[in-house]
Amino acid sequence: MSDQRPVIGITMGDAAGIGPEIIVKSYANPDLYRYARAVVIGDAGRLAKARDLLGVQSVQIRAIETIDEAQFVPGVMDCIDLRLIPDDLPFGKLSAIAGDGAYQFIARAVELAKQGRIGAICTAPLNKEALHAGGHKFPGHTEMLAHLTGVEEVSMMLVAPNLRVIHVTTHIGIIDAIRKIEPGLVQRTIERGYNTLRKAQIQNPRIAVCGINPHAGENGLFGYGEEEEKIVPAIEALRAQGLNIEGPLPADTLFFRAGRGDFDLVVAMYHDQGHGPVKVMGLEAGVNITVGLDVIRTSVDHGTAFDIAGKGIADERSLIEALRQGAELASRH
Known part of the structure; x- marks a missing residue:
């Protein structure tokens, strides 16, 4: 055999x-x-x-x-x-x-x-x-x-018990990350994560997308409209393709919801936004997957x-x- x-x-x-x-x-x-x-x-x-x-x-x-x-x-x-x-x-x-x-x-x-x-x-x-x-x-x-x-172009996905996080940007400074984020990059990142989950036999992945600013901008109260300019067009395009996707959402509550099982994948905008919640769960629990x-x-x-x-x-x-x-x-x- x-x-x-x-x-x-x-x-x-x-x-x-x-x-x-x-x-x-x-x-x-x-x-x-x-x-x-x-x-x-x-x-x-x-x-x-x-x-x-x-x-x-x-x-x-x-x-x-x-x-x-x-x-x-x-x-x-x-x-x-x-x-x-x-x-x-x-x-x-x-x-x-x-x-x-x-x-x-x-x-x-x-x-x-x-x-x-x-x-x-x-x-x-x-x-x-x-x-x-x-x-x-x-x-x-x-x-x-x-x-x-x-x-x-590839993406970093971190996997821990009850949590998967894919990153739009990774090893660059926060100011450079905000400059780099744009609808095309956000959409391609989400698509890479979606395809990976489909290969893992998750048929209709529930995807949640973080905002950039506190409270995901709170309708323009924080930031300069980055969510509407850089993230929303990608989400709308993917919804039109039939993806089950929510956002942009405040990262502070989103990771709590993902940890309790509301979502199959979280899309983080920058390195520490995604890495922090995973590493709080314990360095022995996390795995890094290069997607794409x-x-x-x-x-x-x-x-x-x-x-x-x-x-x-x-x-x-x-x-x-x-x-x-x-x-x-x-x-x-």
Whole structure:
């Protein structure tokens, strides 16, 4: 009988952060093998160092050159070893070498995904400053993946228990975000979210759209008519297409309503508007999905946590959940 579990590529992220530790902990968790056949794209020596500091002797790390060598055996971590990380690289400190490595791991994973060798990419966290120091000027994973896949525009969707949030803008300042928001971008963002939910078997997604200003402008009382100018035309166009959509709504009450189950998707206008409510639920609960790519990508919804890297206390639950959701999306792709 053939193994129906999808093949998922896990990228190691920044070697100085908690990525290696949460990957080792995930391989010690039986759930990983239940969801997928996983292969790591990273540095086998760094993963071995993380395993040793964790004292997880149940995980064997096996360096391989190509995915054809992967065995997908419980208790064995197959690692496509790019051998980019020096043995003496310290945990918890910014490193251009680690930043470049994080980029190279992603680039190899994208190649494998494009070739159809892996069904999805699941990413451990990278550090943006280290990424830039390593010569790769991207705001983060989302923009890097868009570049590597040749896609002009993608969206970030955060998924937590009882809440899904897609962002119209992400890694730009608030003033720039307000300038960038316009009806076409809002409409394309909502359409990407709608299509993703349809693929997840949600037949008629209930979508709610945040305003920009407090109280969604309150009929012009706050702001300069941004809701009417930048958001309302997109909502009207999508309603005309038959989408079940409400807004623009005040964000403060909207997220409460979404959390109790009134909506399947919230459309946030800028980074902190969407990230804050998700992260209040707990960093271990959130998953980041890049929407609009030709490949499936899920990620933990936390950073490299340099303050605890190398201490063996990082929580792997967000990575396990990201892997689960990546496997689920790959199975339906």
